[in-house]
Amino acid sequence: MFKLAIQLYSLREYEADLDGMFAKIKEAGYDGVEAYFYLYGMTAAQLRERLDKAGLECVSMHVDVSRFKNDIDGVIADANALGASMVAIPFMEWEAEADALDIAAIVRANSAKIKAGGLMWLYHNHSHEFKKLDNGKDFFDVLLPNTDSGQINLQLDTYWAEQAGVPVASFIERAGERIGGFHLKDKMEIGSGNIDFEYVLKTAKKLGHKWLVVEQEGFDKDPYESIRISREFVENIAKGV
DSSP: OOEEEEGGGGGGGGTTHHHHHHHHHHHHHOOOEEESSOOOTTTTTHHHHHHHHHHEEEEEEEEHHHHHHHHHHHHHHHHHHHHEEEEOOOOOOSHHHHHHHHHHHHHHHHHHHHHHHTOOOEEOOOOOGGEEEEEEOOOOHHHHHTTTTOOOOOEEEHHHHHHOOOHHOOOOOHGGGGGGEEOOOSSSTTEEEEEEEHHHHHHHHHHHHHEEEOOEEEEEEEEHHHHHHHHHHHHHHHHTT
């Protein structure tokens, strides 16, 4: 069985009561969280204490690309203090081939430090990276050949791939072992749309993933009930893979 984390960006409107938010995440059945961008004005160690109190692990953290470029030691220190095993670039502009080449250069320059810090480096997609340039290439046609699996892999966001008109299953077949993690995301709760999550979980199991990250962009009911529904849906599929 996989462990499940919730991307904290999903609950950004409820973080004024951080301890209450963490307690409700735990009550919804999650094992951990994925941090994003900032640490609520605390040090990573202080945030780790709050998560520990709630019985939650921090499996990964999203970090702005500028920090990877200018403060790689700080990124590693924060991730280690949180107990995270993965760090991810959450977004990058994609207008020209040079954009992906810039990311690849940052990765090649810093991947040895990331690896020495005991971390896996991921790139998290939105939909725009699937847009093809005039030369027929998309973002991944540039990033992946200019890096290797020991440097960076992909955190495939299921919702944004489908929004780009790219079936998740087809991109999984294309990227193969370069998928280092999944963002399980749907229109609302996981399973509310037409994404083939059974195939996603079978792939995650085949690739040896231990954690899956759930994210929701919006809610049409109580958010903690909503993420509980998502968790139950994923766990029910996981029983059969």
